[in-house]
Amino acid sequence: MSGRAARHVPRKRFGQNFLVDDGIIAGIVEAVRPQRGDAVVEIGPGLGALTTPLLDRLDRLHVVEIDRDLIARLRERHPPARLLIHEGDVLEFDFAAVGEGLRVVGNLPYNISTPLLFRLAAFAGRIRDIHVMLQKEVVERMVAAPGDTEFSRLSVMLQYRFDMEKLFDVPPECFDPAPKVDSAVVRLMPFAVLPHPARDEAMLGEVVARAFGQRRKTLRNTLKGMVTAEQFAQLGIDAGARAQALSVADFVRIADAVAAPA
Ligand code: SAM
DSSP, X not given: OOTTTSOOOOOGGGTOOEEOOHHHHXXXXXXXXXXXXXXEEEEOOTTSTTHHHHHHHOSOEEEEEOOHHHHHHHHHHSOTTTEEEEESOGGGOOGGGTXXXXXXXXXXXXXXHHHHHHHHHHTGGGEEEEEEEEEHHHHHHHHOOTTSTTOOHHHHHHHHHEEEEEEEEEOGGGEESOOSSOEEEEEEEXXXXXXXXXXXXXXXXXXXXXXXXXXXXXXXXXXXXTSOHHHHHHHTOOTTSBGGGOOHHHHHHHHHHHSOOO
């Protein structure tokens, strides 16, 4: 028996938990509603649980996969004119090279979910929508509102750029091997016009990272040396509050106040 005909041994380091539940697979494809000419990029096709039903509805599909054994299997199963395989680390993948109006889909490797979401955010201008499976706890942080215990740096930085909706939960037994955590599918749609554009997005990122870096401390402490008492007063933001209490718009106002003049 050739190596590839044998069962693939899942690699933990690549976050390999393969979807095996037909209802969930159909639910994800249904949520995406792919149309033949769409420019779809699947992250981590793995053994093809989503790849095959997506390709059934598309002219062609781009996939980004790091595991060479899985790539070899995909090559055997699908013609190169229809399945365009990008071999390598998705954290280094240039989504801009694929085109515009991209639709991103994936049952993501959970060990890289946060950096991957930040990378996708950097390409938001090229992206039409994103449908991804993640750890449920991460999805809850993404969609949390100010004041919620889950409201975090990830919530602010993604809500700055995307309209997000949790679609449905997925229990561990829908995967093989079963992950130790619950999962959920989430949809992200980049705003055509940002609701609260920051003058300097790097500054916004810095303010938010510092404010949530020590989330139990007050803004007066976490933003010391960056925002003065007068600036807090001018902005009408309570310096004794914690990061969790602020809205995305508040963070943008702070970043705008401390950004160098344009
Ligand atoms: N889509 C398949 C499914 O639903 O059954 C597999 C999902 S599995 C959770 C994650 C996939 O991402 C695996 O195929 C894994 O090899 C791939 N992967 C992990 N890290 C990656 C990376 N840094 N870049 C690209 N692909 C990666």
